[in-house]
Amino acid sequence: MAKIIMKGNEAVAKAAIIAGCRYFFGYPITPQNEVPEYLSRELFAAGGTFVQAESEVAAINMVYGAGGSGARVMTSSSSPGIALKQEGIGYCVAGEVPCVIVSMMRGGPGLGTIQPSQSDYNQATRGGANGDYHIPVLAPGSVQEAVDDVKEAFEIADCYRTPVIVVADGLIGQMMEPVELENPVKTRDISPKEAWALGYGTREKQNSIENLVIDSPACEAKNIRFFKEKYSEIEENEVKYEEYMMDDAEYAFVAYGTTSRIVKNSVNELREKGYKIGLIKPRTLWPFPQVPFKNKNIKKFVVVEMSMGQMVIDVELAVGDRDKVTFYGRCGGIIPTPEECADYAEKVMGGAK
Amino acid sequence: MSTTIFQKPKGLTDTRMHYCPGCGHGIVHRIIAECIDEMNEIDNTIICAPVGCAVFIPKYFKYDSIHCAHGRAPATGTGIKRVHPDKTVITYQGDGDLASIGMAEIVHAAARGEKITTIFINNGIYGMTGGQMAPTTLPGMRATTSQAGRDVERNGNPIRVSELLSTLDGPAYIERVAVDTPAHVIKAKKAIKKALEYQKANKGFTMVEVVSSCPTNWGLSATKAMEFVGEKMIPYYPLGVYKDVEEGK
Numbered sequence: 001m002a003k004i005i006m007k008g009n010e011a012v013a014k015a016a017i018i019a020g021c022r023y024f025f026g027y028p029i030t031p032q033n034e035v036p037e038y039l040s041r042e043l044f045a046a047g048g049t050f051v052q053a054e055s056e057v058a059a060i061n062m063v064y065g066a067g068g069s070g071a072r073v074m075t076s077s078s079s080p081g082i083a084l085k086q087e088g089i090g091y092c093v094a095g096e097v098p099c100v101i102v103s104m105m106r107g108g109p110g111l112g113t114i115q116p117s118q119s120d121y122n123q124a125t126r127g128g129a130n131g132d133y134h135i136p137v138l139a140p141g142s143v144q145e146a147v148d149d150v151k152e153a154f155e156i157a158d159c160y161r162t163p164v165i166v167v168a169d170g171l172i173g174q175m176m177e178p179v180e181l182e183n184p185v186k187t188r189d190i191s192p193k194e195a196w197a198l199g200y201g202t203r204e205k206q207n208s209i210e211n212l213v214i215d216s217p218a219c220e221a222k223n224i225r226f227f228k229e230k231y232s233e234i235e236e237n238e239v240k241y242e243e244y245m246m247d248d249a250e251y252a253f254v255a256y257g258t259t260s261r262i263v264k265n266s267v268n269e270l271r272e273k274g275y276k277i278g279l280i281k282p283r284t285l286w287p288f289p290q291v292p293f294k295n296k297n298i299k300k301f302v303v304v305e306m307s308m309g310q311m312v313i314d315v316e317l318a319v320g321d322r323d324k325v326t327f328y329g330r331c332g333g334i335i336p337t338p339e340e341c342a343d344y345a346e347k348v349m350g351g352a353k
Numbered sequence: 354m355s356t357t358i359f360q361k362p363k364g365l366t367d368t369r370m371h372y373c374p375g376c377g378h379g380i381v382h383r384i385i386a387e388c389i390d391e392m393n394e395i396d397n398t399i400i401c402a403p404v405g406c407a408v409f410i411p412k413y414f415k416y417d418s419i420h421c422a423h424g425r426a427p428a429t430g431t432g433i434k435r436v437h438p439d440k441t442v443i444t445y446q447g448d449g450d451l452a453s454i455g456m457a458e459i460v461h462a463a464a465r466g467e468k469i470t471t472i473f474i475n476n477g478i479y480g481m482t483g484g485q486m487a488p489t490t491l492p493g494m495r496a497t498t499s500q501a502g503r504d505v506e507r508n509g510n511p512i513r514v515s516e517l518l519s520t521l522d523g524p525a526y527i528e529r530v531a532v533d534t535p536a537h538v539i540k541a542k543k544a545i546k547k548a549l550e551y552q553k554a555n556k557g558f559t560m561v562e563v564v565s566s567c568p569t570n571w572g573l574s575a576t577k578a579m580e581f582v583g584e585k586m587i588p589y590y591p592l593g594v595y596k597d598v599e600e601g602k
Binding site: 023025049051053054055057058059061062063064065066067068069070071073087088091095198199200201202203206207208209210211212 | 363364395396399401408409411414415416417418419420421422425428429430431432433434435436437440457458460461465
């Protein structure tokens, strides 16, 4: 199919419909409003349902019910709204309810700004719900990747029965780019709804989405099962990253999402000057890629984020040597230029070509 | 030849309920199960459990069930009903759950006319957490967070939920009942049956508020607690039908 030009938020919404999502529950917040707006128009035509919830809290709890009923369901929001959803995300985790949450990050903390940001890396990868858990986090750096990630997110959610977060920012949400909507998705084994989902049980064997595990040994056992089975399997199967100009690299930028495309220009600029620098671009933020950081040829990993430094911690853990990791960031809705990132890297490299 | 005149409803499991003697939850559970049995909906019902004493509901009913976050059952019920419009969806909520932390969710589910049935247990106190003041605690009534009795100047006034929701256009049926006497239990069953039938007929949102008891946290015997319902609770929370679209109400 030919590529078409779409705005990021609308492409995300369209991708959800293509992925079989028929239920969306959301609440207005900038810069993601075109997602609910598009779906309020298109979902009914696709035989689905859209509800503008009374709050992000209600929206995620509607997602919990619909996902618990075995339907492909999505919600989207932006930073303060994702903060409000945390309780419900925790319930989806504990109830093993598949669902997709799109987070179009803006500058914080608090009400902050509506301009793009990556300061919710920790919110997505560490989460604000209570308890021990992980959530797969996919990080697209273009409208095309956002479309591909949303489609894949539904597969991952259904396969592991977990919420999946697609974390982008206001820039990707608001930008128009050509996209191919019909890229194939890697399908995964999915457990039949009859085995677990609401509305598919019988009086002999009821299906129950359980959150209360009042008995401590059982609660501990549930946590251990999540980590030993579910999360270790996701870590094994779902890590994604890309490398650019890394074959002969002695220095590496590390950036995801919007900053990865900015830094790609910095790499080109520095390569023209003769620097052996490349880019490591994590496409999943949890599980965080480990392999590219074991590259012994790299003298310094230059992490660039639109934040005060959040992913940098994961890079330090992956590299295992904090001295080899350095950070450059802009935040509060400021988007760094390729030139300033290159200037910073040039200082780090100290003229070492 | 023997005739069975009384038996456990088919929709209840054999699990022994944990409720205190004199608590209304057991009575209301039975009423729900009887209604669902009579409507032949055992295999077609999904029940949303609250946070509170009724959190163990999934163990007691042979229906599919879900543990909801505190106050969010109407939102979760909305999600379920939108996926399964042909199922009977029940939320079962206490007064802290529904009228405090979950006030936004219940008001908007009612306003949207979600085709679910909410069973709202009003006993004027937080039970599971040990007797704290609820939004429905009566003026002057003691709770662990209003130890000298609820002072409306300090603690604000109780909320009459049925009256409040009946001002909306979304609800099809709202009735307040009680389970303190056999006569009231029979009326309560009629109300719950009607609410469930209205849901089946897609008439809109339905709620039955049940004025109930909490002898343990009220510090009363089972018998005295039932008397308290009649003497103190019902005068503040008058029983009756607050909304019935079929009656033009």
